[in-house]
Amino acid sequence: MLTIKNLKAGINGKEILKGIDIFVKEGEVHAIMGPNGSGKSTLAAVLAGRELFKVTEGEVSYFGKNLLEMKPENRARAGIFLGFQYPIEIPGVSMVNFMRAAVNEHRKFRGLNPLSSSDFLKLMREKKELVEIDSKLTNRSVNEGFSGGEKKKNEIFQMAMLEPKLAILDETDSGLDIDALRVVANGVNKLKTKENSTIVITHYQRLLDYIVPDFVHVLYKGRIVKSAGKELAFELEEKGYDWIKKELGEE
Amino acid sequence: MHPLGFTCGEIASLSWGKQIDLLGKNHKIKIKKNKIKTASKQVPESAIDMENENDNIINEVTQGEYKYGFVTDIESDSIPKGINEDIVRLISEKKNEPAFMLDFRLKAYRKWLTMEMPRWAHLKIPEINYHDIIYYSIPRQAAKYKSIDEVDPVLKDTFNKLGIPLEEQKHLAGVAVDAVMDSISVKTTFKETLAESGIIFCSMSEAIKEHPDLIKKYLGSVVPYGDNYFAALNSAVFSDGSFVYIPKGIRCPMELSTYFRINAANTGQFERTLIIADDESYVSYLEGCTAPRRDENQLHAAVVEIIALEHAEVKYSTVQNWYPGDKNGKGGIYNFVTKRGICKGDNSKISWTQVETGSAITWKYPGCILKGNNSTGEFFSVAVTNNYQQADTGTKMIHLGANTKSRILSKGISAGRSNNSYRGLVKMTKNAENSRNFSQCDSLLLGDKCGAHTFPYIDVQNKTSIVEHEATTSKIGEDQIFYCNQRGISTEDAVGLIVNGYVKEVINRLPMEFAVEAQKLLQISLEGSVG
Incomplete structure (x- = not known):
């Protein structure tokens, strides 16, 4: 569903991604690991269409379409979901309103009528149970005053509501205690089907104990320097990123 | 003596004056500045139908032009x-x-x-x-x-x-x-x-x-x-x-x-409007x-005068949409208006709610003279300016009686090249013992060519009253817009969502039909202000 070819992108003239190639098929889970500053979050942002980053070269096709030409909201409607590393607070906008606007935009894109209030609330209740999110959170303004863990759970809740084809989870595990991590990972696993795919961006192998990847890519200085099966994650955890540096002939 | 018990001279002295006493040592005044805070209002699930209604209205409004601009051909x-x-x-x-x-x-x-x-x-x-x-x-x-x-x-x-x-x-x-x-x-x-x-x-x-x-x-x-x-x-x-x-x-x-x-x-x-609410009445x-x-x-x-006698309550709501x-x-x-109410009787209440979206220039300060003991004055305002509009609006709360209360909630939205100012006077006279005021003035900026200004005047002449003033200024951030985009919401709808959230506390005080109209107006007034 997703083909990234020689993707180069940067910010303010500084190149961060220096030629990325990734192929994601339906039903696959890909993990992207790498040290700080390697370009993991930039890759996520570029895929979601954040204009802050400029693509300088390369192609991204999503179900045969040129993703880079699509507006961010259309990428979202076409099934791309980004779980934010730092979810944004929107004071005054209730989660209910926010989610309803989002769900109905997705439905409109697929040629469906908006959900009635009661159907929408029913959907919310179901998804809340599925991802074990505290009911009270959805009565508050979007992410406002949420703890770090609550924000991350809220991302998974939104993912459950929007049922993306491709979910990109940017450091969803950072700042989570072990219980929250389990809740978040369970949520992701429950939402997994044969059709949808997930790209998990993470620092640590820890999350991959719960969300088992089919492929692990190591991103370093803007390039994928190593790709393998899930065993690569264990190797990395054991040997550290220095091992990669050494393999690359760096000190 | 004026029939109301104070002279015209005294009323005249209710002008802004220069008695700004922000940090008077004898008064208990809390000033919280630049505290970014927006009340998170709980949305009961039953409220969703109204929200639904509101959304439909916003969707139906697609034209950005002032739609009441026609002329009636009548002699x-x-x-x-x-x-x-x-x-x-x-x-x-x-x-x-x-x-x-x-x-x-x-x-x-x-x-x-x-x-x-x-x-x-x-x-x-x-x-x-x-x-x-x-x-x-x-x-x-x-x-x-x-x-x-x-x-x-x-x-x-x-x-x-x-x-x-x-x-x-x-x-x-x-x-x-x-x-x-x-x-x-x-x-x-x-x-x-x-x-x-x-x-x-x-x-x-x-x-x-x-x-x-x-x-x-x-x-x-x-x-x-x-x-x-x-x-x-x-x-x-x-x-x-x-x-x-x-x-x-x-x-x-x-x-x-x-x-x-x-x-x-x-x-x-x-x-000229005159409203008199006799004892224990409501309108x-x-x-x-x-x-x-x-x-x-x-x-x-225009001039609007309100008189609330004992235990009376008057709610006055305005949706001002003069051609901007x-x-x-x-x-x-040019909208140069004097609106003032007097809580003449004990335990009376006057509440002003205004949504100001129109007019090239607005100069307007609906105020309350809280003369009766235990009387209450309220001012809830949304003022939107876009393009080259100018607004200088706010309120005056003059506490004369004991145990009087006033509350001010002002939400300014500036876009385009407009200037939006809040000007508010809170005055606690010597006899207004144990009185309270709470003011909150929020400004929201859209774009970087507009201005938002806050001019609070506080004058406290007794030691038992409490005056609080909170002010916040915020911008709709690029990150907030992107977050909405990423959930499938277009930039224009995202701004609408955020603005509606921002003004909700005030809009909710309007009667239903007016609330709906006010939301439509907000959408029209701000159209084309994002980019």
């Missing part, structure tokens, strides 16, 4: 341009007024001649030629209607376009309407129904003739004719407006509403305004 009967004593006499004569009214007008006119236009507001007001204005214009043959059938169909059509039903049978919402076009009240609906409970709801002209005692007692008692430049001008030449009297112990069974419309060119609108009053799109500026200088001028700042209404 009008105007007096010559300009102002002098003869004009004042002519207006009074045209209206068959009793001698005391002419006297009031002439005193006001003479006072006005000695006054100068106020310059302290954060506004750039072009020179106004007061001799180039027509002070009295009525749609021809509008003199008196016995029934709706007699109203000119063209005129009826105008009010229908504005969504104001004059035909009572069609009107299910239960709002009694007084419609004022240019200088005259066209039709007051539901008058008979209201009369059954002793409520008087009629045009000002009628009240002057039929209830002279109430007029003599209360007109000018809250806003004296010499109060300020525009109030003096209004007192001299005011043409019509609404009059409301709610008798003792009566809860007005429906919302009362006045719709103001400027139609004729070169005409000023000077309406909710709504006011809406529109004007045609014209290249020249037009002056609107075009995208380059040409044309538009």
Whole structure:
């Protein structure tokens, strides 16, 4: 569903991604690991269409379409979901309103009528149970005053509501205690089907104990320097990123 | 002594003055600055239907132009341009007024001649030629209607376009309407129904003739004719407006509403509204305004006076949508309005709610004089400015009685190249012991060419009162927009969502039909401001 070819992108003239190639098929889970500053979050942002980053070269096709030409909201409607590393607070906008606007935009894109209030609330209740999110959170303004863990759970809740084809989870595990991590990972696993795919961006192998990847890519200085099966994650955890540096002939 | 127990001099001293005492050591004043805080309002699941409704309305609004800009092609009967004593006499004569009214007008006119236009507001007001204005214009043959059938169909059509039903049978919402076009009240609906409970709801002209005692007692008692430049001008030449009297112990069974419309060119609108709520009564009053799109500026200088007696409560809501001028700042209404209420009796309450989206320039400070002990004053405001609009608006809360309370919530939204200022005075006099005020002034900026300003004036003269002021300034962030985009919400809808969230606390205080209209207006006013 997703083909990234020689993707180069940067910010303010500084190149961060220096030629990325990734192929994601339906039903696959890909993990992207790498040290700080390697370009993991930039890759996520570029895929979601954040204009802050400029693509300088390369192609991204999503179900045969040129993703880079699509507006961010259309990428979202076409099934791309980004779980934010730092979810944004929107004071005054209730989660209910926010989610309803989002769900109905997705439905409109697929040629469906908006959900009635009661159907929408029913959907919310179901998804809340599925991802074990505290009911009270959805009565508050979007992410406002949420703890770090609550924000991350809220991302998974939104993912459950929007049922993306491709979910990109940017450091969803950072700042989570072990219980929250389990809740978040369970949520992701429950939402997994044969059709949808997930790209998990993470620092640590820890999350991959719960969300088992089919492929692990190591991103370093803007390039994928190593790709393998899930065993690569264990190797990395054991040997550290220095091992990669050494393999690359760096000190 | 003035009948209200304080002299005109004292009222005059309620002007902004220079007594800013932000950090007086004797007073307990908490100032929290730049605290970014927006109340997270819980949305009960049952509220979703209303939200749904609101969303539909926003969706249906796609045009960004001022849609009330049409002109009604109806002959009008105007007096010559300009102002002098003869004009004042002519207006009074045209209206068959009793001698005391002419006297009031002439005193006001003479006072006005000695006054100068106020310059302290954060506004750039072009020179106004007061001799180039027509002070009295009525749609021809509008003199008196016995029934709706007699109203000119063209005129009826105008009010229908504005969504104001004059035909009572069609009107299910239960709002009694007084419609004022240019200088005259066209039709007051539901008058008979209201009369059954002793409520008087009629045009000002009628009240002057039929209830002279109430007029003599209360007109000018809250806003004296010499109060300020525009109030003096209004007192001299005011043409019509609404009059409301709610008798003792009566809860007005429906919302009362006045719709103001400027139609004729070169005409000023000077309406006068007087609301008297007798002991233990209650009334909710709504006011809406529109004007045609014209290249020249037009002056609107109204005066509204409210008197709340013991245990009485008055809610006054405004949706102000005078023509704001075009995208380059040409044309538009100058909205220079004096609105003031007095909580005269103990335990009384006056609440102002305003949504200001129109006018080229707004100069307006609906205030409360809290004279009765335990009385309460409230001010809830949303002021939107876009393109080249200017607004200097806020409130005055004057605490005279003990244990009085006031609350101010002001939400400013600036976009385009506009300037939006909040100006508020909170005054605790010596006798206003144990009184409280809480003010919150929030500003939201869209883009980087507009301005938001806050001018709080605090004057505390006793040691037991508490005054709190909170102010926040925020911008809609690129990250917030992107977050919405990533969930499938377009940039324009995202701004709408965030703005609606921002003003919700105020909008929710408006009666339902008005809340819906206000949301539509916000959307239209801000259209094209993101980019």
